[in-house]
Every structure is written in structure tokens, then in C-alpha cells.
Amino acid sequence: MASVSFDSVTKKFGDFTAVSDLGIEIGDGEFVCLLGPSGCGKTTTLRMIAGLETPTSGRVRIGDRDVTFMHPKDRKISMVFQDYALYPHMNLADNIAYPLKVRGESQEKRHARAREVADVLKIGQLLERMPSQISGGQQQRTSLARALVYPSDVYLFDEPLSNLDAKLRLEARGFLNHLQRDMGMTAVYVTHDQAEAMALATRIAVMDAGIVVQYAPPLEVYRRPATTFVANFVGNPPMNLLPVEAMIADGALHLRAGGLAVVPLKVTRAAAKALEAGRSLTLGVRPEHLAVASGGEENTIEGELFANENMGPEALVTLEREDTARFTARIFTDEMVALEGRVRLGFAADHIHLFDGEGLRLPLDGEEG
Amino acid sequence: MTRYLSLYFTRIGFSVATALLGAVFALPLIWFIFAPFNPRAELGLAVPDPFSLANFETVFQNAFALRGLWNSLIQSVGGVILVGAGATLASYALSRSPIRGKNVITYILLLFSSVVSGSAAMVPIFLIVNGMGLIDTHIAVILVFAGGLLPTAMFILRDFIDGIPKSYEESAMVAGASPVQAFFDVALPVIRPGVVVVVVWAFVNIWGSFLIPFILLRSSEKMPASVAIYSFYSEAGTPIVTLLAAYSLLYSLPVIVLYLFVSWKFGFRFFGGIKA
Structure with a gap:
């Protein structure tokens, strides 16, 4: 195992900048998820660790080795591909043992080791089969087995679960989590699924347009999103965001938007500074922090019931305000009341998020510094 | 009834036409298979009689x-x-x-x-x-x-x-x-x-x-x-x-x-x- 570090790495494809001035550090034994929408540069970043892309500028290190221009074969890495890339002309045993074959291991040793790994992944009885004769989930395990068959410094995953159906994906996700706890491997995992990143990562690097917007542990990303982009991308359903007008009066911060008024907040330095640039801020509330409320303008949002989606233990209640802004609340069905026509959703003041005109997080009272 | 009849004849006509077309293409091939074994082969199509390997x-x-x-x-x-x-x-x-x-x-x-x-x-x-x-x-x-x-x-x-x-x-x-x-x-x-x-x-x-x-x-x-x-x-x-x-x-x-x-x-x- 080893750490991975990027030293102001930029990758351009012609005029398009895929990754811009990346400078993250992945610690030894960490499981880092690169999370973002398609085209945000996450896969390019992974491929630069693998050596399948070469940075336009900057340095990539694995442990204390500078691998920027090193051929993939010399990097001591393993990788699981999105399409699995199993060799169609080899049976599963040969597929899994291929990394040992190129390292000159004897056939006997190779197959013994392949069997060992395959047994762990519960595909031991399929070793004689060809890749085209097994199911998608088994193919996924085979490609995982091939990555685990020999010890590597870093394990790379390029959306390995995106070709599985929903149920298998959950199962495989749980297994990967178990594996990480078991082996303590250094892993870099690319995904566009925020739930996968939350479930697996020790740290998440949220990427947007080639830039790492936030690099923090999952709960930190969830509880204190650095920008409105992160707030919107992480969490399902995403955080409710609403432009609000802010002003400081009587030594308190007042937020208003249409019929909504937030209970006056303590003025923080950051908020005061943001207000110098403009009075428009963005208010964010997570769906699980909203509840059906009655009466009062403070800390409540009112609107027409737009949708009421029952999910079993909970329901997603969406209302639409007069200014067409929609708010979704996640409500336990046990606490549900019959909803019709106009609905009010309330939130607690200590569960709100505030972003400045550029979409950057404004620390609230108690989290400044 | 007449509709079925006309469909029937169209089919027969089509089949005959394709069969003729197929025969035109098959004739040289048949010649190609028969002639080598026929010591008296000519450009016309004939079943080898007697069947012989003399040509070879x-x-x-x-x-x-x-x-x-x-x-x-x-x-x-x-x-x-x-x-x-x-x-x-x-x-x-x-x-x-x-x-x-x-x-x-x-x-x-x-x-x-x-x-x-x-x-x-x-x-x-x-x-x-x-x-x-x-x-x-x-x-x-x-x-x-x-x-x-x-x-x-x-x-x-x-x-x-x-x-x-x-x-x-x-x-x-x-x-x-x-x-x-x-x-x-x-x-x-x-x-x-x-x-x-x-x-x-x-x-x-x-x-x-x-x-x-x-x-x-x-x-x-x-x-x-x-x-x-x-x-x-x-x-x-x-x-x-x-x-x-x-x-x-x-x-x-x-x-x-x-x-x-x-x-x-x-x-x-x-x-x-x-x-x-």
C-alpha cells in the first residue's frame, strides 16, 4: 500500500481542459471517491494515476515514486474497468491469473492463487467458464478478482458497479466496503453515484468542470457542503436551494424570500463580508430537515402540494411556491398527515445552510473558523 | 376466393422465376462437378458415363x-x-x-x-x-x-x-x-x-x-x-x-x-x- 499525491496536475485534450491544477493527496490506506457528473474530469484523474493518460503539466506520485511518465505496467497498481475488460478468449482462471502470468509465475502457482481469490469472491466454481458464459454480476466479480490477485500499491476503480442492476449493485457495494475494512487498501474509486461515494469513501473529492470543489470525509461533505454545486450533487433528493434577500438589522442577520422569513441569525464575519458584495444569498435546507408545519411565517415554506411520493418507510413531499421554486421534504410515513392543497413545511434554524452570491458556503454560528 | 387464387398464382410464378434464375447459375457449377469425371466431356452438360478418373x-x-x-x-x-x-x-x-x-x-x-x-x-x-x-x-x-x-x-x-x-x-x-x-x-x-x-x-x-x-x-x-x-x-x-x-x-x-x-x-x- 502507498499514498498517492497530485502536484498541480493539469490535463488538456486539445483546447479542452479536463483536469485543472489538481492538488489532492490520498493517504496510505484511504478509500477516496472521485465524485462528479460526467465530463467533470474524474475518470481522467483516475487514468493519470494508472498511467493511461499523461498529465499536460504537474506531477503524480505513488508513495515516494514519481510516476508521472511511468508506463502503467511499472506502477504496481490494479484497476477494475467499467466494462470489466475480461479477455474473451481466456477462461476465468486465466483471466484472473493474467497479472501473475505477465510476472512469470508458473501455471501451477497462478491457478492456485486464482482459485484462492475466486473462492473469496464466490466464483470458484466458475473458473473453467468463459467470460461470455457468466452473468454480469459474476463478470464484475471476475474483474475484481483479477485486480486482487496480486498485491498492489493502489487499487483503482472506474465506475465498477454502474453496469449492474440495482440489487446487485447494493450487494457489490457492501462487499467492497467489507473488503476495504478487511484489507485496508489504498483505493481510488470513480463514480457519479453520490450514494456509492457516501457508502464507500473515507474521503470524497467532489469534482466539477475539472476542479476539485470539496475534498473531505463523506459526512463533512454532507453536513457542510462547500458550494451550492456540492449541496445539490450530494444527497438524494438533493438539498433544497432558494435565493434569499439578506440584511443586517438590530445586530442580526435577516433572510427573506417571498413569504418566507428565517428567524434572525447571529451575524458572522463571513456573512457580513458576503453582504458587502451583494444582498443576495442562497438558503439551503436538506429534505430530511423539513417537516409538515402549521401556521407562522418564520422558518416555514408555503406552497401548493406538487407531489407526494410514498417510498415505504418515508415519503417525499414536494410543494411548489408562487415563484415556482420547489421544496422537497422527506417525511416518515408514520408521521404523515393527509396533505391536500396548500402545504406548509417547517425547518429548524440550526439545520440551514447559507451560500454567498458565488455559491460558496458561509459558515454559520458555531462553525466559524 | 379470387384474391387467394391470385396470391397463389403470384407465388407459383415467383417460385418458377427464381428456380429458373437459380438453374442458370447452377448449370456451370454442375458442369464443373460432372465434367472432370467424364472422359468424353464437352461444353454441353452430361452425366459422366462411365464415371472415370482418366482425366485426372x-x-x-x-x-x-x-x-x-x-x-x-x-x-x-x-x-x-x-x-x-x-x-x-x-x-x-x-x-x-x-x-x-x-x-x-x-x-x-x-x-x-x-x-x-x-x-x-x-x-x-x-x-x-x-x-x-x-x-x-x-x-x-x-x-x-x-x-x-x-x-x-x-x-x-x-x-x-x-x-x-x-x-x-x-x-x-x-x-x-x-x-x-x-x-x-x-x-x-x-x-x-x-x-x-x-x-x-x-x-x-x-x-x-x-x-x-x-x-x-x-x-x-x-x-x-x-x-x-x-x-x-x-x-x-x-x-x-x-x-x-x-x-x-x-x-x-x-x-x-x-x-x-x-x-x-x-x-x-x-x-x-x-x-x-
Whole structure:
């Protein structure tokens, strides 16, 4: 195992900048998820660790080795591909043992080791089969087995679960989590699924347009999103965001938007500074922090019931305000009341998020510094 | 009722028409199968009576014609090896390397091969081969065929390789394989069906070609079967039908065998291991 570090790495494809001035550090034994929408540069970043892309500028290190221009074969890495890339002309045993074959291991040793790994992944009885004769989930395990068959410094995953159906994906996700706890491997995992990143990562690097917007542990990303982009991308359903007008009066911060008024907040330095640039801020509330409320303008949002989606233990209640802004609340069905026509959703003041005109997080009272 | 009747007659009419058309194409083939075994064969179709191998006995006494088959084999196999190996490596490189303008290169190659090769280029080809002192050698025939067929072979194969995901070789290299290992262990087996198609196509092309060996070769002991077949014509230019038929059958056998072999061994199919 080893750490991975990027030293102001930029990758351009012609005029398009895929990754811009990346400078993250992945610690030894960490499981880092690169999370973002398609085209945000996450896969390019992974491929630069693998050596399948070469940075336009900057340095990539694995442990204390500078691998920027090193051929993939010399990097001591393993990788699981999105399409699995199993060799169609080899049976599963040969597929899994291929990394040992190129390292000159004897056939006997190779197959013994392949069997060992395959047994762990519960595909031991399929070793004689060809890749085209097994199911998608088994193919996924085979490609995982091939990555685990020999010890590597870093394990790379390029959306390995995106070709599985929903149920298998959950199962495989749980297994990967178990594996990480078991082996303590250094892993870099690319995904566009925020739930996968939350479930697996020790740290998440949220990427947007080639830039790492936030690099923090999952709960930190969830509880204190650095920008409105992160707030919107992480969490399902995403955080409710609403432009609000802010002003400081009587030594308190007042937020208003249409019929909504937030209970006056303590003025923080950051908020005061943001207000110098403009009075428009963005208010964010997570769906699980909203509840059906009655009466009062403070800390409540009112609107027409737009949708009421029952999910079993909970329901997603969406209302639409007069200014067409929609708010979704996640409500336990046990606490549900019959909803019709106009609905009010309330939130607690200590569960709100505030972003400045550029979409950057404004620390609230108690989290400044 | 009348509607069904008219449909019925339309069908009958259609079937009769296709049967006639099929017969027109089948007649030469039937002649081709029957005539070699008929010691009195003529240009008309006749069932061999008596069935005999006499024609073949006479053909096997013609050393020039038998040598022709052997020469055809040397030239075809030589050409196929060059075309197969050259086209595979070149089209793989064209498909995978990040060379700028590689599409232009491919299309120019194809254009030149289809325009320049063939009869129009015969004189310059002859002069070049003559200048190299290769006239009347197998090598000359093999090189000229390889040069003429390679561009099209590369074009076909490149298209095939373009359709194969890069992640095969990438996963091999990440697993510790050198580019050469990745090519031979992973890429080549995966593109083999395409190579087989090109090889069969090149073989059939060279095997059946007359003009190039006829012009580049001088001595009778190097002529391929396509040229040697003229030894079954009389001085006056009339074919000796019986021997010609027997020799034609022998001449066709390698191509038929090749098709059967490829179809049995590779089945002209492609197996996938990539989950799309």
C-alpha cells in the first residue's frame, strides 16, 4: 500500500481542459471517491494515476515514486474497468491469473492463487467458464478478482458497479466496503453515484468542470457542503436551494424570500463580508430537515402540494411556491398527515445552510473558523 | 376466393422465376462437378458415363501444370503471410496510436490502392521489379501482391479494430503487461476474426490472379496454376475440355478447403467479453 499525491496536475485534450491544477493527496490506506457528473474530469484523474493518460503539466506520485511518465505496467497498481475488460478468449482462471502470468509465475502457482481469490469472491466454481458464459454480476466479480490477485500499491476503480442492476449493485457495494475494512487498501474509486461515494469513501473529492470543489470525509461533505454545486450533487433528493434577500438589522442577520422569513441569525464575519458584495444569498435546507408545519411565517415554506411520493418507510413531499421554486421534504410515513392543497413545511434554524452570491458556503454560528 | 387464387398464382410464378434464375447459375457449377469425371466431356452438360478418373490421370502426367499448383501455393501463402502480418500490425497502430491525421492517411492509402494497382500500374510495377533485378522470382510476385492488397486489408482491419474497446489492452498493461505482451496476449486474439477475414480474402485474390505472375515471371517452372492452365489449350487455342475441367477442379480445391477450414475452426464469428 502507498499514498498517492497530485502536484498541480493539469490535463488538456486539445483546447479542452479536463483536469485543472489538481492538488489532492490520498493517504496510505484511504478509500477516496472521485465524485462528479460526467465530463467533470474524474475518470481522467483516475487514468493519470494508472498511467493511461499523461498529465499536460504537474506531477503524480505513488508513495515516494514519481510516476508521472511511468508506463502503467511499472506502477504496481490494479484497476477494475467499467466494462470489466475480461479477455474473451481466456477462461476465468486465466483471466484472473493474467497479472501473475505477465510476472512469470508458473501455471501451477497462478491457478492456485486464482482459485484462492475466486473462492473469496464466490466464483470458484466458475473458473473453467468463459467470460461470455457468466452473468454480469459474476463478470464484475471476475474483474475484481483479477485486480486482487496480486498485491498492489493502489487499487483503482472506474465506475465498477454502474453496469449492474440495482440489487446487485447494493450487494457489490457492501462487499467492497467489507473488503476495504478487511484489507485496508489504498483505493481510488470513480463514480457519479453520490450514494456509492457516501457508502464507500473515507474521503470524497467532489469534482466539477475539472476542479476539485470539496475534498473531505463523506459526512463533512454532507453536513457542510462547500458550494451550492456540492449541496445539490450530494444527497438524494438533493438539498433544497432558494435565493434569499439578506440584511443586517438590530445586530442580526435577516433572510427573506417571498413569504418566507428565517428567524434572525447571529451575524458572522463571513456573512457580513458576503453582504458587502451583494444582498443576495442562497438558503439551503436538506429534505430530511423539513417537516409538515402549521401556521407562522418564520422558518416555514408555503406552497401548493406538487407531489407526494410514498417510498415505504418515508415519503417525499414536494410543494411548489408562487415563484415556482420547489421544496422537497422527506417525511416518515408514520408521521404523515393527509396533505391536500396548500402545504406548509417547517425547518429548524440550526439545520440551514447559507451560500454567498458565488455559491460558496458561509459558515454559520458555531462553525466559524 | 379470387384474391387467394391470385396470391397463389403470384407465388407459383415467383417460385418458377427464381428456380429458373437459380438453374442458370447452377448449370456451370454442375458442369464443373460432372465434367472432370467424364472422359468424353464437352461444353454441353452430361452425366459422366462411365464415371472415370482418366482425366485426372492425364493431368497428373503434366508436370508443368502440377508445378503450377505448387507455385500458386508458394505465392499465395507468401503473400498472405505478408498481407496478414503487415495489415494486422499497421492497422493496429493506425487504430490505437494518437497520430494526427491518421484518418487521412488511411483514406489516401485506400484511394491509391484502388486507383493505382491493377492493370494501370503494370508498366511502372514491371520497371520497378526489373530495376530491383527480381524479374522471374516468387519474391517479386509476392511483394507486388502484398503491396497491392495491403492498403485495402489495412482499411478493413482498421475498421474492425476501431470497434474493439481499448480497455482490453489497457487492463492488460495495468496488470503489468508491456505493450508487446498486451498486443500478443490480449489484442491479437480478440482481433483474430478480422485477421482471418483478411487472410482468406488475400488468399483468394492471389490464388485467382493471372496478370501479375504472367508479366513478372518468365520461366515455366515458376508459373502459378492460373497461368499453367493454358497448357490445356491446343496450339490453335482451343481448350482440351476434359483436362481443363479436371485441372479446374484441382485448382479450386485449396480455396474451398480454406473456406471450410476457417468456417470450422473460427466459424466467422466474434465472441464478446465486454459488457456494454
